[in-house]
Amino acid sequence: MAGELNDKTPRTERGRRTLRKLLDAAATEFAERGFHEASISGITRSAGVALGTFYTYFDSKDAIFRALVSDMSAGVGKAAREALDPSMGALEVERVALRAFLEFASEHKEIYRIIDEAEFVDPESYRAHYETIGARIEERLKKGAESEEFLPGLGTPEAWALMGMNVFLGLRYVIWAREGDPDFQEIARRANAMLANGIGGSAE
Amino acid sequence: MAGELNDKTPRTERGRRTLRKLLDAAATEFAERGFHEASISGITRSAGVALGTFYTYFDSKDAIFRALVSDMSAGVGKAAREALDPSMGALEVERVALRAFLEFASEHKEIYRIIDEAEFVDPESYRAHYETIGARIEERLKKGAESEEFLPGLGTPEAWALMGMNVFLGLRYVIWAREGDPDFQEIARRANAMLANGIGGSAE
Structure with missing residues (x-):
């Protein structure tokens, strides 16, 4: 898998760039055509690399799909980490992490379709994706x-519960966004208020 | 679609029973084989009805799939309604509705796979499913x-956000349940506490 050390992990900067091109092309190809219709030649064509080069990096269409899901999990994590800084309180961390996720998803709208198709194409990757993110959130909650x-x-x-909030806010406000929707900052603010104090009013 | 009046809506009790058998058999067939591998003959065989009877109710495999998604949305709603009573406060309604959903999903574990496959097979049904449930929850929040x-x-x-909490708690505690997990009542209690008061501690 990309990101893990195996005999196909590129060792040069140029190799890493080619791998990146292949993963980005695969994201587009899988999102547009779905796993079954997607082809390795479609991926290499849109990546602008030779077909033979593909096999320097991956054994099969399954392998690059698996690597892509793992790469997207890592991308979600990286987007959150880059938005955070150590001075932030635990609650602010959740607000900023949600906002970073909404922005990441907005720049990588294919993520929903690909992760969701993993449920059928590669159930282990699908589960690993959510287990990984869930564990990361649980760690932050414990720290808080x-x-x-x-x-x-x-x-x-x-x-x-928190992961589900974030995923469904992305589904509604990124994938199914409508004109007049609140912006990501406002969505993150409202979700964060809900997280901070709940929705119980005076009767609570 | 099942539940809507069209020329295929059964008008007799016997017709409704046959329709129910077909939908239940379709749930099993689609969940076990996936949409593309599933067949109308597989559905009628497991429903114990003649192949020709199928066409009294549905025009195609697509049509019964669409009806099934709609039937499952209705089932989720019905499970919640049956568990609720008018004396309950708004917060209690959410706790009981989540518990009812977890129980419903536990008795119809195929619901996740079928709804999720709808994203690819019938995107409109997929979106309608969540829009319907989201609107129902929003109405309850406004009432509260x-x-x-x-x-x-x-x-x-x-x-x-609340719908996402519920869907992901079902994913983790119904579909991916593990030994030693808290029971549904306890999950619903914890989610409800989070909803009522948030997770902010003394610093809030």
């Missing part, structure tokens, strides 16, 4: 609980 | 805001 910015006792259910 | 049990100003972002 330790610093007493969050309530004690947060764990897997809260992490998956 | 009116009765002042919820904060004012709740709308589409909060409804989709």
Whole structure:
């Protein structure tokens, strides 16, 4: 898999650039045609590399699809990390991470279709994608609980609930965006307010 | 579509029973084989009805798939409604609705696979499924805001966030359930606490 060391991992800068081109081309090809209709020659053509070069990096269409899902998981994580800085409080981290995710998804709209198709094409990658992100969120919640910015006792259910919020806000406001929708900053602010204080009013 | 009046809507109790058998058999067939591998003859065989009978109800495999997605949306709604009663407060409604959804999904584990495959097979049904549920949740949130049990100003972002929580809790605790997981009542309780008061601790 891309990002993991195996005999196909590129060792030169040029190799890494070619791998990147192949993954980006694969994202477009899989998103536009779906896994079954997508072809390796379509990927290499749009990447502008020779067909034979493909096999320097991947054994099969399955292999590049798997690498792409893993690359997209990593991309989601990287987008969040780059937006965060150590001075932020735990709650701010969640707001900024959601906003970064919405922006990432907006620049990589194909991510929903590809991750969702993984459920059928490569169920293990599909599950790994959410397990990875869920674990990352759970770790942040625990850290926030330790610093007493969050309530004690947060764990897997809260992490998956939060992940679901973020995924569905992306579905609605990125993939199915409509004219007049609030912008990403406002969506992240509202989700964060919900996370901070809940929606219980005076009766609570 | 099942549930809508057209020339294929059964008018007798016996017709409705046959339709139900076909939809249940379709759920199993599509979940086990996927849309493309599934066949009308597989559906009628497992429903125990003649192949010709199928066409009294549906024009095609696409048509029964579409009807099935719509039937599952209705099933989710019905499960929630049956668990609710008018004496419940707005917050309790959300707790009970989530628990009912987890139980429904647990008895109809195929729902995730079928709804998710609709994204590829019948994108309009896929979107309609979530738009319908999102609108239902949004209405409940507005009602809760009116009765002042919820904060004012709740709308589409909060409804989709809540829908995402519920869908992902089902994914993790129904579809990917593990030994030692909390039970549905406890999951619904924790999600409801998060909804009521958020996760902000003393620093909030």
